Amino acid sequence: MSASLYPSVAVLLAAYNGKQWIEEQIESIFFQKDVCVHLFISVDLSSDHTYEWCKKLEGESSSVTVLEYGERFGGAAKNFFRLIRDVDFSNYDYISFADQDDIWLEDKLTHAIKVMKSEAVEVYSSDVIAFWEDGRERLVKKSYPQKQFDYFFEAAGPGCTYVFKREALLEFKCFLIENWDRINQVSLHDWMIYAFCRSQGKNWYIDSQPLMRYRQHASNQVGFNSGIKAYFTRLKMVKEKWYHMEVEKIFNLIYPASQSEFSLDRLTLIKHFWQLRRRPRDAMALLVMLIGGLF
Numbered sequence: 001m002s003a004s005l006y007p008s009v010a011v012l013l014a015a016y017n018g019k020q021w022i023e024e025q026i027e028s029i030f031f032q033k034d035v036c037v038h039l040f041i042s043v044d045l046s047s048d049h050t051y052e053w054c055k056k057l058e059g060e061s062s063s064v065t066v067l068e069y070g071e072r073f074g075g076a077a078k079n080f081f082r083l084i085r086d087v088d089f090s091n092y093d094y095i096s097f098a099d100q101d102d103i104w105l106e107d108k109l110t111h112a113i114k115v116m117k118s119e120a121v122e123v124y125s126s127d128v129i130a131f132w133e134d135g136r137e138r139l140v141k142k143s144y145p146q147k148q149f150d151y152f153f154e155a156a157g158p159g160c161t162y163v164f165k166r167e168a169l170l171e172f173k174c175f176l177i178e179n180w181d182r183i184n185q186v187s188l189h190d191w192m193i194y195a196f197c198r199s200q201g202k203n204w205y206i207d208s209q210p211l212m213r214y215r216q217h218a219s220n221q222v223g224f225n226s227g228i229k230a231y232f233t234r235l236k237m238v239k240e241k242w243y244h245m246e247v248e249k250i251f252n253l254i255y256p257a258s259q260s261e262f263s264l265d266r267l268t269l270i271k272h273f274w275q276l277r278r279r280p281r282d283a284m285a286l287l288v289m290l291i292g293g294l295f
Contacts, residue, residue: 014079016044018100126207128214144278151198159190
């Protein structure tokens with residue numbers, strides 16, 4: 001742990017063909033106020049010299065560690081799972097996730113830590129401001145009140161807003177290693193981790209104050225879902241049972257550790273539909289899918 005009076009934070013950053021944006025993101029990470037940051041970077045096999053740029057940065061800064069390079073992860077989830085498994089963050093006070101293309105406001109981490117202390121929670125996430133290169137901005141609201149079973153059906157928001165107390169992520173790390181192959185079949189790391197933490201009774205705070213600009217571009221693996229095109233994309237995923245299969249994967253992984261008598265039986269889900277999604281509109285949409293046999 002750092003001898004600094006400031007909290008020590010291990011920032012885990014997953015990168016892939018991100019040279020166009022990663023410098024601006026990393027600058028915003030090291031501009032964080034009143035924290036002692038060490039940045040750990042895992043680069044998926046890339047073709048735009050992202051790894052070479054990161055290695056150069058590592059040579060210039062003792063606060064940067066680049067993990068061994070050469071593996072093709074094929075998605076952010078596997079890259080973040082690799083970071084959690086391979087980085088020794090046991091001597092840091094907090095751990096935060098970062099994407100390669102966002103921009104953090106300078107008090108993102110200090111605000112998160114302050115909230116975690118005041119609310120006595122083990123994990124924090126927040127709303128974000130989505131922005132586009134043409135100057136458009138829009139609030140992405142995830143801070144609807146948490147529901148009893150929402151973690152089976154959605155993440156807490158973008159994983160790049162997640163901040164963990166050390167002990168909470170160490171517990172997930174053990175679970176990850178024990179279930180490595182099965183967890184790597186889950187498409188979204190932020191959903192998997194939220195589900196695990198909630199199933200273990202961890203206190204999780206979703207903040208309505210956005211302190212991060214969430215860049216939107218053609219290469220986003222998961223971005224801001226809005227408009228007709230996004231609606232039909234989501235509908236297609238539901239019809240093809242992607243959503244149902246992800247729910248099943250996560251449920252089957254964490255249910256043995258859950259104290260709930262909950263099940264994925266259709267009638268049970270209809271009975272509890274209001275407790276399945278945080279936003280009322282999403283809960284109603286899921287009910288329609290359940291009644292119509294789409295889920």
